[in-house]
Amino acid sequence: MATGNSSDQQQYQPHPVWTALLTKLLANLILDQVRKGNTANNSLSNKAWNFITNEFYTRSGIKRDKEHLKNRFAALRREFSVVKLILARDNFVFDESTGCIIAADESWDQYVKVLTFLTMLLHDLVFQSLYMFLLILQECPDAEAVRRGGCPVYKQLFEIFAVVHLEEEPVLPQRSYEYAAVKSRPSRGVEATIASAIVEMAAASRLRTNALTQMRSRFTLAECIRELDGIHGVAENVYFAALENFNNPSARETFLSLRSDMRLAWLQWKCT
Incomplete structure (x- = not known):
C-alpha cells in the first residue's frame, strides 16, 4: 500500500478552512450574480446558487454544496453588520x-x-423566543477580532446587501428606541445603526443555523460507508481507521466533499 507523501499532505487537508482568498472568491461570485440580476424577492435565485456552487468548485478545487456556501454567506452577513456598526x-x-x-x-x-449599550438594548427587546435572544446575544461583535482582521470583502458585501435581504427578518418593537433620556447612550444615528445591525445579525444567525442543520444531515455515516465500500484498493487497516474517523x-x-478520485489518497494520509 502506498502511503501519502508530503505533497499529498499539502493537497488533501482534513478540513479546508475559509481563507481570505476563498472568502473573496465566494463574495465575488455572489456579487457577479447580483449584478446580473439573478435574484428573486430580494434573494439569490436557485439558479444563481447552483452557478455559484459549481463555479466555486471549478475555481478552487474544493467541493462545497449549496447549503455550506449559504451558511458562509450568512456568516458574511453577520460580519458585514458588525463592520457597518463600527x-x-x-x-x-x-x-x-x-x-x-x-x-x-x-x-x-x-x-x-457601544457594546455595553447594545447588551442593554438587547435586554430591553421582546424577541419571539428566548432561543433567539440568546443566539443574538452571543453574536455581539468582537472588537478585537475586527480590529485585527478588518473585512477585506466589505466593499463587495456593501453592494450585495443593498439588493439581497435575508429571509424571516424579525421586526423590532417600537419601544426598543424609547430608552429613558436619563440613561447615557450613543447618538440617535448610531443607535439606529445598532438596531439595524441587530435585525441583520438575527436574520443571519437564523439562516446560518438552518443551513448548518441541513448541511450536517447530508454528511451521514451511512453515506460515508456506502462511498467507502465503493473505493477499490482500500487496505484493511485504512478501512477500519476510516470507520472510526x-x-x-x-x-x-x-x-464526501472530495472528488471521488481524491478520496483514497486522503484516506491513506488521514488514516495511516
Whole structure:
C-alpha cells in the first residue's frame, strides 16, 4: 500500500478552512450574480446558487454544496453588520486597499462602550423566543477580532446587501428606541445603526443555523460507508481507521466533499 507523501499532505487537508482568498472568491461570485440580476424577492435565485456552487468548485478545487456556501454567506452577513456598526461611529475609517478598519486606541475603547449599550438594548427587546435572544446575544461583535482582521470583502458585501435581504427578518418593537433620556447612550444615528445591525445579525444567525442543520444531515455515516465500500484498493487497516474517523462530523463532511478520485489518497494520509 502506498502511503501519502508530503505533497499529498499539502493537497488533501482534513478540513479546508475559509481563507481570505476563498472568502473573496465566494463574495465575488455572489456579487457577479447580483449584478446580473439573478435574484428573486430580494434573494439569490436557485439558479444563481447552483452557478455559484459549481463555479466555486471549478475555481478552487474544493467541493462545497449549496447549503455550506449559504451558511458562509450568512456568516458574511453577520460580519458585514458588525463592520457597518463600527463604521457608523466617528473616527473609524475603512481602508479599501487593505480591508482594515483604522482608528486610534481611544476610539476602540469607546467602541466597547457601544457594546455595553447594545447588551442593554438587547435586554430591553421582546424577541419571539428566548432561543433567539440568546443566539443574538452571543453574536455581539468582537472588537478585537475586527480590529485585527478588518473585512477585506466589505466593499463587495456593501453592494450585495443593498439588493439581497435575508429571509424571516424579525421586526423590532417600537419601544426598543424609547430608552429613558436619563440613561447615557450613543447618538440617535448610531443607535439606529445598532438596531439595524441587530435585525441583520438575527436574520443571519437564523439562516446560518438552518443551513448548518441541513448541511450536517447530508454528511451521514451511512453515506460515508456506502462511498467507502465503493473505493477499490482500500487496505484493511485504512478501512477500519476510516470507520472510526467517520464518527467526527468534520471528517465525514471532508470525505464526501472530495472528488471521488481524491478520496483514497486522503484516506491513506488521514488514516495511516
